[in-house]
Amino acid sequence: MAKPRYRTRIELLQGTLDLLILRTLQWGPEHGYGISQAIRTASGERLTVETGSLYPALHRLERQGWIAAQWGESANKQRAKFYRLTALGRRQMARQDSRWAEFVEAVSRVGRPAPEARATPEASA
Amino acid sequence: MAKPRYRTRIELLQGTLDLLILRTLQWGPEHGYGISQAIRTASGERLTVETGSLYPALHRLERQGWIAAQWGESANKQRAKFYRLTALGRRQMARQDSRWAEFVEAVSRVGRPAPEARATPEASA
């Protein structure tokens, strides 16, 4: 019986989550839950990070040395792991920022009708 | 161990290839090899589609009914499978186009220092 529980949609494009997290942390330390809320809010409710993506990503970034963790207490008096951007992470953010911008630029070029030279002998169909 | 052959780089973000192919086909039919060249050229050599990604993607799009195939002969007198955008595909392209634009917009928002209102008492709607 079919009914695939999986919605089969990838909301976030692979590779963008790291950048999103890095960007969020550039204004100061924050804990995981807070980061996900910040992303959701900042994006105008358009981007949602699931916990199943968030925590593994956080651990990944930490392993890379781009962010550093420290247990603390949240505004709600609860145990929370605060992450902050490391110097390395800040550089990485800049790198990913420009890579992202380049990528977006490249994709938009493909959408354009080819700068004159195509001579398109085909077309006309 | 040894030197992982895998460069561990995802050049293309997941989900963008379909859009790239659809966009490329909007100016007329083209065969797989030609599509990959067109994308590479149009993007200013920045985007490269590997054959291992291209052909499965083409078959995927065909299964969805967004593109239709037909064997023909290439400019080099070789057997080639030409794909063209279907009406459905054209609509899908528009949809993915706006989804992509929205996504880019959302990501850029996360990069901005929060529009002052951080203390916002939750919408107040």
Added chain:
DNA sequence: GCTATGCTGTAGACACTCTACGGCTAGGCC
């Protein structure tokens, strides 16, 4: 005590890209 919310985390399914092959044809070069 119960439940909603805040907070962290893991396991496994799924999708998509990439590397690495394989094969076949046309054309240029020796």
Added chain:
DNA sequence: GGCCTAGCCGTAGAGTGTCTACAGCATAGC
């Protein structure tokens, strides 16, 4: 003729990252 490169289609399997789903614990309100 044989050989090699380029054009063209395709598949198998690895790798990565996202998502769904589940689990656990703390705090605050009823």
